[in-house]
Amino acid sequence: MKKILTALALGASAVFASGAADAATLDQVKQKGFLQCGVSTGLPGFSNPDSKGEWTGLDVDLCRAVAAAIFDDPSKVRFSPLTAKDRFTALQSGEVDILSRNSTWTLSRDATQGLNFTATNYYDGQGFLVRKSLGVKSAMELNGASVCTQSGTTTELNVADFFRSNNLQYEVVAFQGQEETLKAYESGRCEVFTSDQSQLYALRLKLADKDEHVILPELISKEPLATAVRQGDDQWFDIVKWVHYGMLNAEEAGITSQNVKDMLNSPNPDIKRMLGAEGNFGEQIGLTKDWLARIVTKVGNYGEAFDRSVGKGSPLQIERGKNALWSKGGLQYGPPIR
Amino acid sequence: MSDVAFGNDQPFVRKEILQPEPPPASLVGISGWARQNLFAGPANTLLSVVCLALAIYVAWIMLDFLVLRAVWTGANREACIAPGVGACWPFITARFGQLLYGFYPAEEHWRPATVFFVAVALIAPLLTPAAPYKKANALLFFVAFPIFAVIMLSGGVFGLRPVETRAWGGLLVTLVVATTGIVASLPLGVLLALGRRSKLPVVRFFAIAFIEFWRGVPLITVLFFATYMLPLFLPSGWTIDGLLRALVGVSLFSAAYMAEVVRGGLQAIPKGQYEGAMAMGLRYWPMMILIVLPQALKLVIPGIVNTFIGLFKDTTLVAIVSIFDFLGIIRAAFADPNWATPGTVYTGFAFAGIVYFIFCYGMSRYSRFVEERLDVGHKH
Structure with missing residues (x-):
């Protein structure tokens, strides 16, 4: 039923090809006075309401950064929590302006869902959680292990591919839901628990003694969690893309929410260009000259957002890993602002 | 037989009735x-x-x-992380305001609270048979109260800060959706049931089409369609409030079910009642209102309350269209890494179960009370 509805929605929007997608999203957002941002219904560290009812997380911070760039006010954003099934329909129908909802960037989604992925906010991938007492340091040492997975998911297929291609013996113990799978792992039904790595960090908190379990460094699948916008509005596409790149550039240049005031007087031409002291780079994408200064002042650079949401400053304690800047061995690379 | 001497010649005549023996101790x-x-x-x-x-x-x-084994106080997950602990109540306490009001701004919490207490103050006498002024009370609750509630909750007038429905949530939304659905579905359902049994073909056709359509479509689909598909068909710039869409969907949906329950009651009324009413010169509406409906509705009280309870629990489906009802906000709270512990999920669901049980059991008890009170004659 859902599929039919989604297909209907896409079909209808393709036929009408009117309304939301045609008008410039930036103008609409300015007119409304706020940004409508699609997030998850609750994914620890990416988008979840805190105890005061404020949405927090890495995906949420991207939306706040876009709001800061447009309005100079990160609170001018409203969040629509979306389930995995509704998310693309909601973006398509104009319910939300940005979809920042831990969605994996794939070719078929890019091609058929009427959306464009702007940039990868978080490089995720499937990983392994094992007991420390097992003494395993790498997934290559998992020969003969029993692996708990959620049944009927791509996780199960990825595990099969990984073990077969590395000529390792394994045994799959599959369960219906995430919680059940975790309980099975905890009660010793299997030695290894596999899921997306960011999930593993969140689920590890639910174990009785989280320090007895480690997450192995290998990623066996590519899950680039990317932000998406509707097709057909290139200006809006550029804005959302460059907000992410801007936050990366700010981190690389060492501009933080703490020192951005001092950095405005920096003689460094790169920083001058970023913060709008030189050139009109913000205006070229439809924003103001000080767009990046606004973002960093109000939200922070990518590293700050990462640490606060999922990294060292949060209970999740996720390592930067693949999400480190390219200059530090990671994949996060912001094209130059010039 | 030999004569038995009784001391005198008088035959034995018992003067008083013997007290009955107590039943055996085993009974x-x-x-x-x-x-x-x-x-x-x-x-x-x-x-x-x-x-x-x-x-x-x-x-x-x-x-x-x-x-x-429960933990009663604490500031974050550290409190509930010790091995062997049970329910993590500080998780509920820390989020209590959110569970009641969702994302409603904290400094405005007095507004839904006032609405709630006014509702209780109006409903309690309405449900107590002995309380006087039923008509004025009903008028207040069904006409004045909804206006008052909308003004208080959404604000924007009388200096009240506007709070858009997107920020509503928790038990507030559950009660708003359930109450609206219950109050709207009963009259609508009665009208539809009468329509379905009407002799006018157009009215009958419309009622049948309406009932069968809404009964044939899952509520999830209705809500999904109303939320994500409607904007595609409306002229651009038109928006209908998300909660309102869900309210209308839920009301129409439950009205269709209610109609069938009421129709069952109508069918159980013997033809003699209709004929008697007509013989007394009553036209259609007086006949229905004075003779038929009072008897029919009384017969189907269990069915009506069953639909109400079902509706109350079905309100959780609004979570599918990103409205955080009571259960939805609890589930969202599970995602907070500051409270991720082995027991958080169980605590949350246990709390939700207790709250839903209190409401549903309350409705069920009240329906028993009404049934017994109205149970005059017709002992089958």
């Missing part, structure tokens, strides 16, 4: 009741023992988890 008191009802035979005894053991076992598990 009276707790032990007698237990003997009759619990241990009447080997099969009965076995069943009783097994059920009792099961009940005690379950009760013990719940008591153990919810009270004995």
Whole structure:
């Protein structure tokens, strides 16, 4: 039923090809006075309401950064929590302006869902959680292990591919839901628990003694969690893309929410260009000259957002890993602002 | 037979009636009741023992988890992380405001609270048969109160800060959706049921089409369609409030079910009642309102309350269209890494279960009370 509805929605929007997608999203957002941002219904560290009812997380911070760039006010954003099934329909129908909802960037989604992925906010991938007492340091040492997975998911297929291609013996113990799978792992039904790595960090908190379990460094699948916008509005596409790149550039240049005031007087031409002291780079994408200064002042650079949401400053304690800047061995690379 | 001497010649005549003997000890008191009802035979005894053991076992598990091993105070997950602890109540306490009001701004919480207390103050006398001024009370609750509630909750007038419905959530939304659905579905359902039994073909066709359409479509689909598909068909720039869309969907949906329940009652009324009413010169509406409906509705009280309770629990489906009802906000709270512990999920669901049970059991008890009160004659 859902599929039919989604297909209907896409079909209808393709036929009408009117309304939301045609008008410039930036103008609409300015007119409304706020940004409508699609997030998850609750994914620890990416988008979840805190105890005061404020949405927090890495995906949420991207939306706040876009709001800061447009309005100079990160609170001018409203969040629509979306389930995995509704998310693309909601973006398509104009319910939300940005979809920042831990969605994996794939070719078929890019091609058929009427959306464009702007940039990868978080490089995720499937990983392994094992007991420390097992003494395993790498997934290559998992020969003969029993692996708990959620049944009927791509996780199960990825595990099969990984073990077969590395000529390792394994045994799959599959369960219906995430919680059940975790309980099975905890009660010793299997030695290894596999899921997306960011999930593993969140689920590890639910174990009785989280320090007895480690997450192995290998990623066996590519899950680039990317932000998406509707097709057909290139200006809006550029804005959302460059907000992410801007936050990366700010981190690389060492501009933080703490020192951005001092950095405005920096003689460094790169920083001058970023913060709008030189050139009109913000205006070229439809924003103001000080767009990046606004973002960093109000939200922070990518590293700050990462640490606060999922990294060292949060209970999740996720390592930067693949999400480190390219200059530090990671994949996060912001094209130059010039 | 030989004569028996009684001391004098008078035959024995009992002067007063003997007091009856008490029943044997095995039939009276707790032990007698237990003997009759619990241990009447080997099969009965076995069943009783097994059920009792099961009940005690379950009760013990719940008591153990919810009270004995529970953690009562704490600031974050560290409090509930120790091995062997039970329910993590500080998780509920920390989010209590959110569970009640969702994302409603904290400094405005007095507004939904006022609405709630006014609602209780109006409903309680309405549901108590002995309370006076029923008409004025009903008028206040069904006409004045909704206006008052909308003004208080959404604000924007009289200096109240506007709070858009997107920020509403928690128990507030559950009660708003359930109350609206219940209050709207009963009259609509009665009209539809009458329409379906009408002799006018157009009215009948419309009623049948409406009922069968809404009964044939899952509520999830209705909500999904109303939320994500409607904007595609409306002219751009038009928006309908998301909560309002869900309210309309839920009301129409439950009205269709209500119509079928009421139709069952209408069919149970003997034809003589209709004929008697017509013979007295009553036209259609007086006949229905004075003679038929009072009897029909009384017959189907269990069915009506069943629909209400079903509707109350179905409100959780609004979570599918990103409205955080009571259960939805609890589930969202699970995602907070500051409270991720082994027991968080169980605590949350246990709390939700207790709250839903209180509401549903309350409705069920009240329906029993109304049934008994209206149970005059017609003992079948």
